Amino acid sequence: MTKAVLTVIGIDRVGITARISTCLAEANINILDISQTIMQNIFTMVMLVDLSKSTKDIDVITEELNKISAELGLNTQLQHVDVFNSMHRI
């Protein structure tokens, strides 16, 4: 996997972006694009990330993200970019 989309959804609170980006940085994962909205207090962040130089296995990263999600009450999902390309682009 080289490029992936990380989706983070949950109740807005201080430090979500910071915690997630730190986790990615520690694994040498580059953030290529980021979009963030807050609607009715629901925080939604979508990141396009580059995993090609990642120092950690995808299992490990997913586990770390799950840990942060549980702590902050979030829902995170890391998925190959092809999932979205296939579904939304012909």
Next chain:
Amino acid sequence: MFISPDEITQTVRMIQEEHLDIRTVTLGINLLDCVTGDIKTTSEKIYDKICRTGSRLVPVCKSIEKEMGIPIINKRIAVTPVSLLVGNVCLEDCVMIARSLEKAAEDIGVNFIGGYTALVHKGYTNGDKSLVKSIPQALNETKRVCSSVNVATTKAGINMDAIRDMGILIKKAAELSKETGGSACARLVVFANAPEDNPFMAGAFHGIGEPECVINVGVSGPGVVKSAIEKVRDKDFTVLAETIKKTAFKITRMGQLIAQEASRNLGVPFGIVDLSLAPTPAIGDSVARILEEMGLECCGAHGTTTALAILNDAVKKGGTMASSHVGGLSGAFIPVSEDEGMINAVSMGALSLEKLEAMTCVCSVGLDMIVVPGDTPASTISAIIADEIAIGVVNNKTTAVRIIPAPGRKVRDVVDFGGLLGRGPVMKVNPFGSEKFIDRGGRIPAPIQSLRN
């Protein structure tokens, strides 16, 4: 961003809230080269080949699941119809092969293995005879082995001898597994026009026109379709059909992606994506609820056949463009015990066996996971099968019957099969007999529709 955040969250919602998943990745394996003169050696070779070819299926699917973030619910194996691998052998010899299939399935970690199958649409070979006779015992001695018998094709007509035999064998299989409500019958399908590349159980087998091995994928997503049409509640049928079509396209794209990835990682050619909308007993994963969302008070009400026709057609239209090769059964499934809405409709008295039969004229597959009283005569079960098979033969489509005459159970009892097989309310069967009709035996000639050359 290359794809809008709205589109991304839509996909994530489909997976997390609307049960979008890949229902099955099925690896088809040719076993013809396992045939030897000795049944014991043949069954050992079968075990070895399945384990050798299929050993990476489960780990590869698990890694794709992680990478794509899409659940792959079932990993399964389909093999060459076993009747082609055995000659004029005794019943016990056939069951030995069933045990080999079971052990291979268990060892590589798949939940079902299909192909304990005979194709008898024009008549029995010696191998077919042995295998068909052994089905009740084979199913009773295994947990994962799935069996199917093709009793008719549009080209060949209907083998009524086989239909008569199947009524008796289904009763026998139910009796042998009476402790679990006749659950062995849930792994036995009687087909007309059986497809050779169907990835779904219990009817999957690796047809003789298929390559050495192949990956076929079945998608799911009734919940996604239901959510999509909730947004067009007050719109007309054109908008409704269009909405289903677009949704089906998106769902099928996931199937195509997973099929390609599995094929590439396993080094096995990609066969087809099956467009069927497959329900589960889970809330929010029901085909019946889609029909109700279209405006019916309860599935089974007048209008249900039309609603299903719309759904089935729109799903195919959307799905066809989304996949490079479409095959298998490809249509909406309406298994009663595996669909929470269908279970509810039967319990409410809204959905009868007769209505289900009508519904099967416009969708795949047929009378699926129907529980009937245990005292239903074998000839009546044969006649139910014959009616369903006639629909398939005349309309040039696949139809099938998976019926469970639950021993000791009466109408309105509920039989729980557990897991994906769900729980089925016992349905009322027409009490008038068909015995003399079924006793005639022989073959019904192929219909005029078969002469297309």
